[in-house]
Amino acid sequence: MEKRSKIPEPTVARLPIYFRCLIELKENGVAVASSEDMAARAGVKASQFRKDLSYFGEFGIQGLGYPVSHLLDRISSIMQLNKEHEVIIAGAGNLGSALLNYPGFQKWGFKITRVLDNNPQKIGKKLGDITIEDIQDIPKNLNSSIGIIAVPASAAQQVAQTLIQSGVKAILNFSGKKISPSKDIVVRNVDMTHELAILTYYLSVENK
Amino acid sequence: MEKRSKIPEPTVARLPIYFRCLIELKENGVAVASSEDMAARAGVKASQFRKDLSYFGEFGIQGLGYPVSHLLDRISSIMQLNKEHEVIIAGAGNLGSALLNYPGFQKWGFKITRVLDNNPQKIGKKLGDITIEDIQDIPKNLNSSIGIIAVPASAAQQVAQTLIQSGVKAILNFSGKKISPSKDIVVRNVDMTHELAILTYYLSVENK
DNA sequence: ATTGATTTGTGAAAAATTTGTCAATATAGA
DNA sequence: TCTATATTGACAAATTTTTCACAAATCAAT
Known part of the structure; x- marks a missing residue:
């Protein structure tokens, strides 16, 4: 944990929004969501969602979308929401x-x-x-x-x-x-x- | 009241900060404040303070600064804080x-x-x-x-x-x-x- | 195996915002 | 009145953030 310095602050501020959407999707039993899906829920552009994630790594599957549960874990961990x-x-x-x-x-x-x-x-x-x-x-x-x-x-x-x-x-x-x-x-x-x-x-x- | 459309939203979000600073200055009996003074209090750069105000008009006196009371009235009115x-x-x-x-x-x-x-x-x-x-x-x-x-x-x-x-x-x-x-x-x-x-x-x- | 339909990740372009700079101008003092 | 000092308003440059657009990758169906 050391190199993720220069993350734009608007990006950081959007992570909780994505986190919340992912929880909702998981509760609804959705396994995979495309960046379009996610963006529509979060109220942002799909390209912005992808760009935001790209600061932290690659979490999607081309042609398919993002595995909800896995992405949730990752964002959880990035934001430290996996611990109390x-x-x-x-x-x-x-x-x-x-x-x-x-x-x-x-x-x-x-x-x-x-x-x-x-x-x-x-x-x-x-x-x-x-x-x-x-x-x-x-x-x-x-x-x-x-x-x-x-x-x-x-x-x-x-x-x-x-x-x-x-x-x-x-x-x-x-x-x-x-x-x-x-x-x-x-x-x-x-x-x-x-x-x-x-x-x-x-x-x-x-x-x- | 019709042409002040394209005000950047970060600018709008800073107006209440300036408003609060001006109230404080007025309570302290300060009559005039420079953009440096204001910016230091508000936690922004002086050039940003001046730029923000410039979207709404000219409120300062060159060589002197901004008359606190007058600027307070103007921002008050811009933000509609002059009415209940x-x-x-x-x-x-x-x-x-x-x-x-x-x-x-x-x-x-x-x-x-x-x-x-x-x-x-x-x-x-x-x-x-x-x-x-x-x-x-x-x-x-x-x-x-x-x-x-x-x-x-x-x-x-x-x-x-x-x-x-x-x-x-x-x-x-x-x-x-x-x-x-x-x-x-x-x-x-x-x-x-x-x-x-x-x-x-x-x-x-x-x-x- | 090849094709077609999707959808990601990213480099580049565009747009928005912040910051630097300085001419213009006001004040105060000599 | 003139000079020195301070400070605005605005233009330009720099930086940051968003958006675009497309090659690369995956899957499903034939």
Whole structure:
């Protein structure tokens, strides 16, 4: 595992889409799918699907198509979805709770192991099976490499630092506040307010 | 309002980032900011910031920079963030509740006016100030142009249809299921599971 | 074994997006 | 008023990403 550096990021972002399509096909008992089939399901061009895969190897059979099960295994392995990942959620508010119970996570192998907060009212309370812990008391070397920031914008940077200190290597940030980049830490930002704003922009151009 | 068609979508997606930076600058009492300042805050190159703005007009003063307040007004108006937007949430589960209380929405002028569900256990119950309504009973002509889908994947397509029938023109879809595109309806998908998968991919290439 | 119908993988072309550069222009100070 | 400094807006170049198009490969049928 060393040479697959320069994969375009749009390609990486499409892999989960393909993964989802393949699961569906497998559940439907489809054994083989052509790039046209896959592309139609995924909402992309067939040539794009083939090009995307080509960065990782050759998975198809010319004249036939792609063996669903095999391709699923391969993409699974490329994205590391063949193993379980422990995830820490920082922020036991509405969003944190929603994420804890988000059905998709478990299905894809993401297991929430801890929920943190700094509110004394919440610390010690249970959220499902999990007891909310004081974010201050978090040990240094956890083996969760993924952290989710579901705290208010004002606390985001501080929380990020804490997570990183406890060994988190990848952060999914819902706070809306940009986190100043740290070496070797991968961050993705999801900003739901931005998404709504993008919608209203397009609404206004549609009704030109 | 008619000619601003071909704006690159990455440009549109950056406007909310600029918007957020400008709010911060204004709150800090900064009157003028250069493209360098703005770009550093937004995490982009200065030339990109200027290029992005150039699609919409000229907002800066050469030798000086951009008057924060004026630029804020302009971007506000371009993105329609100078008016309030009514939003319907479909799905009164954990995610729906989280979105209802999401502090960012109100601040940017998005007002949740209705929460819908199909679960008889939930219909009639209150969620904050809002009474959960039966999604079947929704009238045809609401003046909310934005709907949020926060239901399980299996129900997503059906719910989308219902929302569209009641006048929704833009959909923010959290279900993970692709919604088959309808004419004149803008859809954006947020898939949190995909985001985690993208993180695990990058984790594995980082540790190459 | 040969033919015909498919469909992949890929190199090259096209399109889209980002970045660099600089003339034009505004401000502030002498 | 003139000069030095700063910074925009836009054009051009560079880079990235998508799309095209076709040779090579596989299968099924004769």
